[in-house]
Amino acid sequence: MDKTEIERRFVYHPPNDQTRAFHDAIRADMLAFAEKMNILLPDESREKSLFFTALEEASFWSHAHIARNM
Numbered sequence: 001m002d003k004t005e006i007e008r009r010f011v012y013h014p015p016n017d018q019t020r021a022f023h024d025a026i027r028a029d030m031l032a033f034a035e036k037m038n039i040l041l042p043d044e045s046r047e048k049s050l051f052f053t054a055l056e057e058a059s060f061w062s063h064a065h066i067a068r069n070m
Contacts, residue, residue: 013067
């Protein structure tokens with residue numbers, strides 16, 4: 001891995017007006033989806049916990065894509 005790729009992965013990428021709008025849209029959609037799924041999966045379980053962990057991870061990676069690539 002070259003220095004440029006390492007920096008791309010680990011240096012802060014401040015949002016601009018365009019990327020901020022994408023981040024905000026993702027947050028809103030993820031929140032709405034999480035709230036709906038919490039209703040559709042009413043009981044607590046290991047599976048529900050893993051689902052929400054995976055959803056958090058998907059949210060993280062979508063924000064990372066915007067920050068690093070847009």
